[in-house]
Amino acid sequence: MNISQGFNLWRNWSIRQRLLLITLLPVTYLFCMLVWHSYWLHSREADSEIDERGKIISQLLAKSSEYELASNRLPELKLSVDNLLQSERSIVSIDILGPDRKSLLHSQSLETDQIHLRGFETPIVKRLIWVSVIPGADAAPHEPMRSGNSVQIAGYVYVVMSPTDLQRKQQHRFALELLVAALGLLISGGMAVQLSRTLSASLKSFIEACRAIRGGHYPVQIEVSSGGEIGELQASINEMAQSLQQSTSELENKVAQRTRELERSRNEALKANDEKRKLIQKVQHIVEEERKSIAIEVHDELNAALITARLQAQRIADLADSMGGGQPGQEIKQHALSIKQIARTLYDNGRALVRRLRPEVLDMLGLEGAIAEMVAGYNNLHPSCHFSSEVHGDLSALDNASAMSIYRIVQEALSNSIKHAEAHEAAVYLEVDQESKSILLTITDDGKGFIQNESTNGIGLVGIRERVFALGGQMQIDSGQPDSENGGTVITIRLKA
Secondary structure, eight states, rough: OOHHHHHHHHHHHHHHHHHHHHHHHHEEEEEEEEHHHHHHHHHHHHHHHHHHHHHHHHHHHHHHHHHHTTTHHHHHHHHHHHHHHHHTEEEEEEEEEOOOOOOOEEEEEEEEOOOEEEEEEEEEEEEEEEEEEOOOOOOTTOOOOOOEEEEEEEEEEEEOOOOOHHHHHHHHHHHHHHHHHHHHHHHHHHHHHHHHHHHHHHHHHHHHHHHHTTTTTOOOOOOOOHHHHHHHHHHHHHHHHHHHHHHHHHHHHHHHHHHHHHHHHHHHHHHHHHHHHHHHHHHHHHHHHHHHHHHHHIIIHHHHHHHHHHHHHHHHHHHHTTOOOOOHHHHHHHHHHHHHHHHHHHHHHHHHHHHSSSSSSHHHHHHHHHHHHHHHHHHOOOTSSEEEEEEEEEOOOSSSHHHHHHHHHHHHHHHHHTTOOOEEEEEEEEEEEETTTTTEEEEEEEEEOOOOHHHTTTHHHHHHHHHHHHHTOOOEEOOOOOOOOOOOOEEEEHHHH
């Protein structure tokens, strides 16, 4: 396995597996190093101590046996040596040798399982002190007495030592240290497993909750299972879900209520010919006002909650950076940025909804720029169909209501070209005649056409027709037969400028 394959394998691991690896690997390494060092240290201690004991015992025996050896009291020396053998289990044997290295005394331990024997030899030194009390014949009168001392080797002490007993004691100590280290390893491993399990479960619940919210299932509740930043994020997601659910419910109720009110108003307007146009115009004005109100509510409530979610996710990412360059920190940061991206997508969808409800571009760019941007947007969203626009004349004199109605007419006509006509080409032509004070609007497509008697009841065409009539204009629709070679639709509208 090369480095690239190993890296790919590491990337495919879950955060729980990575956390377990980077937690248990150094702990296991430290455990092995501690066991090896402890074993090596205890072995060295046993060897060093047996060397020190052997030297001390041989030196003490050499000093203490000088008198017995000089006075030939070997039985007493034998008794002392046997007592020493019984009291010190690391001594295997003791030999007292004469100056010619012949054995004078030998004492053997009863232990038979001694290994790694080591011998220590120390000479038995006999010191003689003499004093001359009778002066010599040639001595001068009043000459002081003469004295001196001499050193002779009276024999040797040879002690054989074995580290077996010391090694047993060191093995007991090593076993105890090994048990303590193994217990620490087990505790560390258990804590690592619990930590990885908790973190993995928390991140999984975050992702599932965000996916549910992105899918429109706002009543999401995450159990706050821990403290710290993870607990704060869990609580924030719960609060965000509750806020989104409440805002969505309120918006749905308001939309449903306003829709019912608008439908009642529209039905009443259609009953009377004289009042119908005025009522339709009023309804359209109310619709635009309500769209504006709903757009403001979406912008202020829904998007504000999504901004809060993004800030919370960024906070988690910043805290992950402060943890250092470890892989768990990077993994947490990646999931936090994923949550932030989801909130960003929801925010963009909310912004798109706001723009559909209330086209801000109409106030910013005017009618001509708004139509051009609409056509560009349809080209981006529907690559199977090519849209184009052409505007002639000055549209700045139009009032806001007329400009909004023309914008909605073009929007509904282009939408029908995609949804119903399945067109590949669609064009918008808008011309202002300053001399006749009239506006000519033409929307054409090469779609499959429709039978007008069956389609005039459609909401889209009805809405276009009522908007045109509310502005005091005229509308004409020319369409070919469905699925024929001479298909396509042309909508011609004439309005007063």
